[in-house]
Amino acid sequence: MARPKSEEKRDAILAAAVQIIADQGLGAPTARIAGLAGVAEGTLFTYFATKDLLLNQLYLGLKAELRQAMMATYPADAPLRDRLRHIWDRYVDWGVHNPAKRRTLAQLIVSDRLATETRALGSEGFARIEDMVREGVAQDLMREHPPDFAAAILASLAETTIDFILRRPDSAENYRAAGFDALWHAIGR
Amino acid sequence: MARPKSEEKRDAILAAAVQIIADQGLGAPTARIAGLAGVAEGTLFTYFATKDLLLNQLYLGLKAELRQAMMATYPADAPLRDRLRHIWDRYVDWGVHNPAKRRTLAQLIVSDRLATETRALGSEGFARIEDMVREGVAQDLMREHPPDFAAAILASLAETTIDFILRRPDSAENYRAAGFDALWHAIGR
Amino acid sequence: MARPKSEEKRDAILAAAVQIIADQGLGAPTARIAGLAGVAEGTLFTYFATKDLLLNQLYLGLKAELRQAMMATYPADAPLRDRLRHIWDRYVDWGVHNPAKRRTLAQLIVSDRLATETRALGSEGFARIEDMVREGVAQDLMREHPPDFAAAILASLAETTIDFILRRPDSAENYRAAGFDALWHAIGR
Amino acid sequence: MARPKSEEKRDAILAAAVQIIADQGLGAPTARIAGLAGVAEGTLFTYFATKDLLLNQLYLGLKAELRQAMMATYPADAPLRDRLRHIWDRYVDWGVHNPAKRRTLAQLIVSDRLATETRALGSEGFARIEDMVREGVAQDLMREHPPDFAAAILASLAETTIDFILRRPDSAENYRAAGFDALWHAIGR
DNA sequence: AATGAATGAGACTTCATTCAT
DNA sequence: TATGAATGAAGTCTCATTCAT
Numbered sequence: 001m002a003r004p005k006s007e008e009k010r011d012a013i014l015a016a017a018v019q020i021i022a023d024q025g026l027g028a029p030t031a032r033i034a035g036l037a038g039v040a041e042g043t044l045f046t047y048f049a050t051k052d053l054l055l056n057q058l059y060l061g062l063k064a065e066l067r068q069a070m071m072a073t074y075p076a077d078a079p080l081r082d083r084l085r086h087i088w089d090r091y092v093d094w095g096v097h098n099p100a101k102r103r104t105l106a107q108l109i110v111s112d113r114l115a116t117e118t119r120a121l122g123s124e125g126f127a128r129i130e131d132m133v134r135e136g137v138a139q140d141l142m143r144e145h146p147p148d149f150a151a152a153i154l155a156s157l158a159e160t161t162i163d164f165i166l167r168r169p170d171s172a173e174n175y176r177a178a179g180f181d182a183l184w185h186a187i188g189r
Numbered sequence: 190m191a192r193p194k195s196e197e198k199r200d201a202i203l204a205a206a207v208q209i210i211a212d213q214g215l216g217a218p219t220a221r222i223a224g225l226a227g228v229a230e231g232t233l234f235t236y237f238a239t240k241d242l243l244l245n246q247l248y249l250g251l252k253a254e255l256r257q258a259m260m261a262t263y264p265a266d267a268p269l270r271d272r273l274r275h276i277w278d279r280y281v282d283w284g285v286h287n288p289a290k291r292r293t294l295a296q297l298i299v300s301d302r303l304a305t306e307t308r309a310l311g312s313e314g315f316a317r318i319e320d321m322v323r324e325g326v327a328q329d330l331m332r333e334h335p336p337d338f339a340a341a342i343l344a345s346l347a348e349t350t351i352d353f354i355l356r357r358p359d360s361a362e363n364y365r366a367a368g369f370d371a372l373w374h375a376i377g378r
Numbered sequence: 379m380a381r382p383k384s385e386e387k388r389d390a391i392l393a394a395a396v397q398i399i400a401d402q403g404l405g406a407p408t409a410r411i412a413g414l415a416g417v418a419e420g421t422l423f424t425y426f427a428t429k430d431l432l433l434n435q436l437y438l439g440l441k442a443e444l445r446q447a448m449m450a451t452y453p454a455d456a457p458l459r460d461r462l463r464h465i466w467d468r469y470v471d472w473g474v475h476n477p478a479k480r481r482t483l484a485q486l487i488v489s490d491r492l493a494t495e496t497r498a499l500g501s502e503g504f505a506r507i508e509d510m511v512r513e514g515v516a517q518d519l520m521r522e523h524p525p526d527f528a529a530a531i532l533a534s535l536a537e538t539t540i541d542f543i544l545r546r547p548d549s550a551e552n553y554r555a556a557g558f559d560a561l562w563h564a565i566g567r
Numbered sequence: 568m569a570r571p572k573s574e575e576k577r578d579a580i581l582a583a584a585v586q587i588i589a590d591q592g593l594g595a596p597t598a599r600i601a602g603l604a605g606v607a608e609g610t611l612f613t614y615f616a617t618k619d620l621l622l623n624q625l626y627l628g629l630k631a632e633l634r635q636a637m638m639a640t641y642p643a644d645a646p647l648r649d650r651l652r653h654i655w656d657r658y659v660d661w662g663v664h665n666p667a668k669r670r671t672l673a674q675l676i677v678s679d680r681l682a683t684e685t686r687a688l689g690s691e692g693f694a695r696i697e698d699m700v701r702e703g704v705a706q707d708l709m710r711e712h713p714p715d716f717a718a719a720i721l722a723s724l725a726e727t728t729i730d731f732i733l734r735r736p737d738s739a740e741n742y743r744a745a746g747f748d749a750l751w752h753a754i755g756r
Numbered sequence: 757a758a759t760g761a762a763t764g765a766g767a768c769t770t771c772a773t774t775c776a777t
Numbered sequence: 778t779a780t781g782a783a784t785g786a787a788g789t790c791t792c793a794t795t796c797a798t
Contacts, residue, residue, distance in 0.1 A: 002607075002781035003776055009782095025301045027216055029767065040784045045769065106299045110292070112214050143374075145367055149353055153371055156345040164338055178334055182342055185332075186375035194757075218792060220760095229380075229759040231795080240793065380760035381797055387761095403679045405594055407788060418763045423790065481677070488673045490592050521752075523745055527731055531749055534723040542716055556712055560720055563710075564753035572778075596771060607780040609774080618772065 010047045012037040017058050022100035026055065026107050056118040059108045062101055063122040069094040071128065080136055081184065087129065088158060088180045095162035096172070102162065126151045133187070142188050150187045157183045199236045201226040206247050211289035215244065215296050245307045248297045251290055252311040258283040260317065269325055270373065276318065277347065277369050284351035285361070291351070315340045322376070331377050339376045346372045388425045390415040395436050400478035404433065404485050434496040437486045440479055441500040447472040449506065458514055459562065465507065466536060466558045473540035474550065480540065504529045511565065520566050528565045535561045577614045579604040584625050589667035593622065593674050623685045626675045629668055630689040636661040638695065647703055648751065654696065655725060655747045662729035663739070669729070693718045700754070709755050717754045724750045 016037035020028045030051050034044040048054035070090045075083060095102045108114060114122075129151040136142030142150070161179030165172045205226035209217045219240050223233040237243035259279045264272060284291050297303060303311075318340040325331030331339070350368030354361045394415035398406045408429050412422040426432035448468045453461060473480045486492060492500075507529040514520030520528070539557030543550045583604035587595045597618050601611040615621035637657045642650060662669045675681060681689075696718040703709030709717070728746030732739045 002609075002779080003783075005782065023301065025215075027767090030769085031767080041768095042770080042785060043783055046782060049769095051768065103299070110295045110299055112212065143370070145371070149349075149364070149367065152349045152353070153346065156349045157342065157375070160338075160341045160345045164341070175338070178338065181332070182334070182375040186346075186371040219794085220792075230793095231380075231760060232758055234794065235757065238794095380758080381762075383761065401679065403593075405788095408790085409788080419789095420764060420791080421762055424761060427790095429789065484677045488670070488677055490590065521748070523749070527727075527742070527745065530727045530731070531724065534727045535720065535753075538716075538719045538723045542719070553716070556716065559710070560712070560753040564724075564749040597773090598771070608772095609781065610779055612773065613778065616773095 005047065009037070009039055009043070013039065013044055013047055013054070014058055014061055017054060018062070018101050018104045021058075021107060022103040026111055026113065030054075052113050052115075055108060055111075055113050056115055058104070059114055059118060059122055062105045062108075063125075065101070066091070066094055066105075067125045074128075080132060080139070080141055081188070084132060084154075084184070085180055087132075088154070088183065089176065091155075091158045092161055092165070092176050092179065095158065096165050099166060126155075129154060136188065140189065145187055153186055154183055157186070194236060198226070198228055198232070202228065202233055202236055202243070203247055203250055206243060207251075207290050207293045210247075210296060211292040215300055215302065219243070241302050241304075244297060244300075244302050245304055248294070248303055248307060248311055251294045251297075252314075254290070255280070255283055255294075256314045263317075269321060269328070269330055270377070273321060273343075273373070274369055277343070277372065278365065280344075280347045281350055281354070281365050281368070284347065285354050288355060315344075318343060325377070329378065334376055342375055343372055346375070383425065387415070387417055387421070391417065391422055391425055391432070392436055392439055395432060396440075396478050396482045399436075399485060400481040404489055404491065408432075430491050430493075433486060433489075433491050434493055437483070437492055437496060437500055440483045440486075441503075443479070444469070444472055444483075445503045452506075458510060458517070458519055459566070462510060462532075462562070463558055465510075466532070466561065467554065469533075469536045470539055470543070470554050470557065473536065474543050477544060504533075507532060514566065518567065523565055531564055532561055535564070572614060576604070576606055576610070580606065580611055580614055580621070581625055581628055584621060585629070585668050585671045588625075588674060589670040593678055593680065597621070619680055619682075622675060622678075622680050623682055626672070626681055626685060626689055629672045629675075630692075632668070633658070633661055633672075634692045641695075647699060647706070647708055648755070651699060651721075651751070652747055655721070655750065656743065658722075658725045659728055659732070659743050659746065662725065663732050666733060693722075696721060703755065707756065712754055720753055721750055724753070 013033065016033045016035075020033050020036060024032070030044055031041050033054075034041045037044070044054070048057060070087050072090060073086075075086055078086070126148075130147035133142060133145065133147040133150040137144050145153075157179055161175050164175045164179075168175075202222065205222045205224075209222050209225055213221070219233055220230045222243075223230045226233070233243070237246060259276050261279060262275075264275055267275070315337075319336035322331060322334065322336040322339040326333050334342075346368055350364050353364045353368075357364075391411065394411045394413075398411050398414055402410070408422055409419050411432075412419045415422070422432070426435060448465050450468060451464075453464055456464070504526075508525035511520060511523065511525040511528040515522050523531070535557055539553050542553045542557075546553070580600060583600045583602075587600050587603055591599070597611055598608045600621075601608045604611070611621070615624060637654050639657060640653075642653055645653070693715075697714035700709060700712065700714040700717040704711050712720075724746055728742050731742045731746075735742075
């Protein structure tokens with residue numbers, strides 16, 4: 001079957017795209033991405049038929065990665081607040097440790113290059129957080145917010161927190177705690 | 190100097206840029222912007238020497254507008270919570286009523302086309318909010334957060350709130366109130 | 379009104395296209411055409427938005443030129459046979475003296491790049507010949523063929539004649555006469 | 568030599584090329600031809616080292632096929648006019664029933680991709696027609712035209728006739744007869 | 757100052773051909 | 778021999794910017 005398409009190359013292209021886009025924006029040439037990935041210009045297109053497709057896949061990949069990071073070692077049996085804190089920490093840490101991925105994701109989100117369907121797919125999977133909100137409300141631990149609104153608040157506070165940590169890494173621990181504190185009061189009781 | 194540069198044309202260009210960029214992204218051609226503004230392609234460059242300059246001016250203009258909107262009819266003598274609520278409402282309303290401007294601003298913020306200096310200038314002027322936070326902390330009305338962190342929390346919660354209102358305009362009032370509630374608990378005491 | 383688009387440049391591009399396509403086929407790069415025309419690569423596209431448009435205009439232009447050549451100095455009052463012979467001679471001469479144009483036209487005709495509408499427009503204007511056929515039939519000077527069929531026969535015999543003259547220029551006069559002789563007998567009586 | 572090159576595959580490629588080129592022109596990708604032929608992209612090149620070679624072989628094959636079609640059931644002993652009519656009918660029928668092959672052949676003929684030698688080879692084999700012309704002239708049945716010129720006239724009138732039949736299939740028989748009538752008068756006496 | 761044609765670098769994508777499997 | 782991924786040159790077209798009018 002000739003050479004099979006290599007998962008490795010696909011990943012290299014995606015990784016290169018993250019790097020390049022993070023610092024040159026979505027207008028970055030596919031040629032540069034291919035170059036950094038160590039493949040020929042044309043090869044990029046055997047893996048992603050168009051630049052838009054690459055961008056959409058990239059978005060989906062990054063979203064999935066963030067989701068996995070958040071849910072890794074999720075302490076299913078811990079008290080609600082601890083579980084929320086777990087997710088919070090994982091989210092913030094991922095952002096802090098993957099600034100290029102985060103920056104690229106930010107560009108993609110505000111761009112007009114994501115298909116509606118892609119955007120929908122990417123938004124899925126914060127269901128776990130919404131479940132926690134429902135649970136918290138039921139147990140009277142949380143103020144009654146629409147679950148998706150609460151989840152969005154978590155994300156936006158986490159993003160803000162990450163911004164501050166990246167600007168002042170020395171106070172990382174402070175911001176992480178202060179951010180969670182704000183979150184807990186914002187949506188908790 | 191035959192004809193002086195007209196303020197009117199400058200504004201038309203900026204307004205056109207908002208519209209075009211909101212729906213085609215920063216990659217939108219200057220020619221299209223000029224077209225919508227009703228001036229010739231070349232004319233655009235007598236008002237803004239380069240596209241980047243235009244973008245930077247645009248950013249500054251939008252930021253200033255948002256700032257003014259927030260501070261309009263600021264009730265300097267009202268209680269802290271009311272003043273905060275005033276700012277909150279103005280911010281949210283501006284976003285809800287100016288979706289194109291907001292979208293364009295979002296693109297500019299994540300882009301790599303803003304000069305460091307521009308970005309700095311744009312961030313100024315949230316001083317008023319920071320003052321309020323200091324005041325609140327002093328009076329023991331607010332939890333002790335770094336003032337700029339608290340201001341950033343306000344902005345991020347407002348953005349999230351706007352997103353939801355735009356998606357479900359029927360519940361606008363609910364989200365606006367719920368958002369402020371979250372904010373007040375997040376940073377207040 | 380800035381620089382007006384120059385008829386001259388448009389013609390230069392068309393002329394260059396004839397030359398280049400005649401010897402490299404329709405696949406010839408627009409860059410090469412622009413180069414020969416003495417304009418920048420991009421300029422070609424201010425005159426013809428796409429290569430296909432250029433090709434269609436080119437076809438129409440060549441067809442019009444051939445038509446004009448055929449009808450130049452048309453002896454409206456001469457006997458039918460003389461008028462037919464006039465057209466025949468003009469057609470053949472044009473082909474013999476404009477081999478590049480003829481070759482380019484041939485490529486365009488068999489290509490799939492002409493819009494249906496273009497092809498229709500190009501075919502018009504052989505009306506004069508068809509009229510002559512009707513007249514000839516009425517006067518019993520010509521065998522009863524559908525007028526457009528007779529016109530097509532004229533064209534195809536002329537093309538064949540031109541081919542032979544180009545291959546053996548010494549016998550040009552012989553072929554031109556023999557060709558007309560064949561034509562006259564083919565459709566005449 | 569493990570597996571011998573299969574005649575079958577070679578033919579499939581040629582047949583696919585006819586189809587594809589007929590409707591996409593000579594610029595059609597070899598990959599698409601291979602696809603329609605049911606072989607891998609690379610396989611095409613084990614049968615035809617380059618695209619140009621494929622094109623040349625294709626031309627030769629189609630010419631040979633047309634020649635065979637024309638000469639099939641040739642009534643060697645019939646009167647001259649009947650033999651000519653036989654060839655005429657075979658030619659016209661082949662064209663009418665093989666529009667894709669005819670269209671492809673037309674593209675090849677006007678292209679610049681046929682080697683001089685190929686073109687020469689392809690033109691051979693109309694010798695039979697030329698012989699008939701010589702015979703006709705000798706018997707004073709035909710006007711004295713150079714034999715190859717007469718043969719070319721036959722071909723060009725046949726092509727014109729085919730065009731009309733394809734456009735108006737209902738009158739096929741009329742056009743075929745009228746065309747031959749034109750031919751007979753054009754070169755006969 | 758205003759216009760819009762002119763410029764040419766550079767973007768994305770295609771494709772004949774090669775080569776690892 | 779067959780496969781199809783890999784290659785990179787080349788093609789069409791776009792666009793910020795310049796400049797003649």
